[in-house]
Each structure stands twice: as structure tokens, then as C-alpha cells.
Amino acid sequence: MNKRQALVAAALAGICAAATGSAAAHDGPAPGGKEKCYGVAKAGQNDCASSDGAHSCAGQAEADNLPTEWTYVAKGTCEQAGGSMKPIKAAKPAAPATQS
Template sequence: MSNRTSQILSSAFAAALTLGLAQTAVAQDSGKEKCYGIAKAGQNDCANLSGTHSCAGQAKADMAPDEWKYVPKGSCKSMKGMTADEAKAKHGGKK
């Protein structure tokens, strides 16, 4: 692998990593929180706790405890949702 190719790959990796971190920061700064156990099938916001998928819209069942959606901060409990720690405990501590 040439030095130029190595630089391009390193830059691409760094950009992808930064993008992922920026999305998390935006969600936190926008007054939203992850709420587990409230997403309907096909309406989750991203990867689930069990690791069976890594993308939005791939939830297979309604209200699965390892699937989540972003909701306004402070509204998760009133929607009968769970925090990440509660969801991990309910899901058997997986991932």
C-alpha cells in the first residue's frame, strides 16, 4: 500500500469516526435522549443493544426492550420507556 493510499484511508476513517461522534453530540445537545422499549417495528432510530442490526428502521417487533428512539429529554418515563441501563438489565445484560 502506497503512502498516499494509506493517508487517504486514514483520513476517511477519521472522518467517519468524527461523523459518528458528532451525531451523538447533536442528539444530546438538542434536548433529546434515547428511550428504549418504545419503538414500533421499523421505527427505531439506530442500532439495538443486542447487536442484531446497526441501522435505523430495522426493528422487527413493537416495543422490543433493546430498540430505542430519540425523545425529548424527560419524556421517556411517561412513555413507559427505559434508560439504556434499564434496557440492558431487562434484556439480560447483553451488550
Template sequence: MTHRHALIAAALAGVCAHAAAQDTMGVPKADQEACYGVAKAGQNDCGTATHGCAAVATADNDPNEWKFVAKGTCTKLGGSLEAGKPAQDKPAKHQAEPAKAEPGK
């Protein structure tokens, strides 16, 4: 095999591997759902209307970027099951009561 043939074979192997990987991306396991607005920059699971690849989100919590999460946990994480909707506000762990002014002071 000549050097040229080896390069061509390597390039074709790369293209085939990439195509095979793309076929499995974007397919959730049975216990997962796509959750919008929770992906961190560079950690989205698949493409959107503006790009076609995983791991290319440019901003944290973009309402159009999504990640697979366990079913039933999306809204608990502050996300949405629909694209483009802003992420839900995460519930506060502890909310302090406002201080009350004492009479006469």
C-alpha cells in the same frame, strides 16, 4: 470511464454514504434522550446487543430497543431510561369506579 469503473465508483460512493450516515446515527440532539421500550417495530433509532442498525426492531415496545424522545418525556410515554427494563405502564386516562351493588337487590 468504462462500465466496470462506473460500477466500482458507484459501489464506493454507496459505501461512503452509508459510513457517513452511521456516524451521525445514535447521537442525540441536546434536548433529546434515548428512551427504551417505546420504539415500534422497524422504527428504533440505533443498534442493540442483538443488532447494529437502526430501523430493524422486530417487535413493538421491546425493552431493549430505543428511540430518541424529548428530554423529560420518556417515562410519560411509558418507557425507561435504562435498557432491558420493561416499559412503565401508561397511566390510564380515565379510570371508572367499580359499580356498587344496591342493598336489597
């Protein structure tokens, strides 16, 4: 392994470690005075992984108010904002039509 490959490998290892630490921080309890609220995150402003496993990172919500995306809100305000404290089930795709 040359010096450039070693540098790239070290950089990737650092990125992976930072991402793992960040995800672990979001899996724990909410920060003081906050609670997870599903269905109110704006596109690109979710706080962590989607509940359906579509992605595992913050900032990857593709649209506003997706039922599987969450963000932290002040305690007691989630339902007032139109969200849910529990993941909202995503709609199942329609079954393909059969041909006769």
C-alpha cells in the same frame, strides 16, 4: 475491471460511506431537546442500532416496544412513555430440555 464493475464498486463504496456517517451521527450526543429511550420504538421506526447487536441500522426493529431498540424522544418523557434511559436486558432464551 470494466466500466460496469467500476460503477458498481463506486456505488457500493458511496453507500458504505453514507451508512458509516449515519451510524456515527447516532453514536454521539442526542440532538437538542432529545434523549435516547429504549423500549418505545415502533416496528421499523428505531433510530439506530439495537443494544444487543442484532442489527446496526435505523428502521430495522422487528416489533413494537422491543427492550433493545431505541428512538429519540423529548427530554424528560422517556419513563413517562414506559421506556428506559438505559438498554433493557433482553430475555434469555430458555435452555433446551434434556432427555432422560
